[in-house]
Structures are given as C-alpha cells and as structure tokens.
Amino acid sequence: DMKVTQMPRYLIKRMGENVLLECGQDMSHETMYWYRQDPGLGLQLIYISYDVDSNSEGDIPKGYRVSRKKREHFSLILDSAKTNQTSVYFCASRRDSTEVFFGKGTRLTVV
C-alpha cells in the first residue's frame, strides 16, 4: 500500500524555536513537495524536491528550508518559528505522469 508518512502529526512550539517536520515515502518517488494549508487559502506550495539534493522554491518559501539527503525522506525546517507559520503542513510525493500522494499532515502551532 503506497504511503506518505509525516511525523509528528501535532506539534506546539514557542516563537523563535527551531522546527523540524519529517516526511517519508515508501514508493521511491523522485518528486516530493511541502505544502501548507490555511483556511480560505487552499494548499500553498512551499518547496519542491526533484530528487536528492535537487530542491526548488515554491510560491511561499520565505522562512522555510528543506533537506533531501535520501530519496525516501524530505524534511521541512523552520529556523526560528514565527506565529504566522501556524498552519497544517502537508508533504506529498508524485508518481511519474500520474497522481500526487499526500501525507495526513502535521498541525503546527507556534505560540
């Protein structure tokens, strides 16, 4: 069964702390994504990764960075989290010429 796994599912951090969101997929997909979801704004693309160490900014990369050292893992890092980064973060991966598979999301609250 194809799966994208996100850890943790829920996270509360203080403003200024560093945050690491982890994502794994067991499908050997080359392309992976990080999105954030906010009410009324849909899913906004933060970063795309085309393979190991091949990452590109999406529409809202400011305040975020990513790391992909293995094909199956894609991490999102927030250095010095801000309250406006409170959101639900979705990781996804893509199979060639077909659909994008999403994880269940990480609900991050920055207080």
Next chain:
Amino acid sequence: GDSVTQTEGLVTLTKGLPVMLNCTYQTTYSPFLFWYVQHLNEAPKLLLKSSTDNKRTEHQGFYATLHKSSSSFHLQKSSVQLSDSALYFCASGPNYNVLYFGSGTKLTVEP
C-alpha cells in the same frame, strides 16, 4: 500568473440532491486539471483528473468535463450522500509535476 478559482467556499445540501462545485483556471499552457477530496483529518486524495478537452471523466459517482474554451472543470454529482461531506480542491498544472490549488470548497451534506 497561473491560478485556480473556486467561487464557493461553503456549500450545504440535503442528501439526495445534485451538486456542482465550480472551478475555473487561468494558465498560459495546456493544463492538466484535478479534483482532490479531503475528509476531516485525512490527507487530500485524488478524485478526478483530465487533460482532454470536452471529455467527461467519472469516479465514485462524481464527474467533470474539462472545457478549455471556458477554462472550466466543474465537479458534479447527481445525488450527494452524507459521506460526500468533505473539502474539495480543484488544481491545475502544466503537467503532473506542479499543482496550483484553488482555495477549496467545503461541502456539507445534511440528512
């Protein structure tokens, strides 16, 4: 730039009635169009996809037709069920690699 517009933020219907969720897109390329459905606390999942003009695509009772002349890909169902209550996202992309999402429509089906 590229964008996807979903005009309804909230739709509430009684079970058994038909539904149409609107989706229009703006793009400079020949697009792929998608509908994703997200149930509460779940990952978004692909519901429908199309890149063929004027061809109806169907899945799980839902259907949509891509009309390039009007840049539309409206989602329809002839008789909604309680289990159809969810958040529906329309998305567009130049290929399956990059997806631009609309803001989403929350469908609530009442008994």
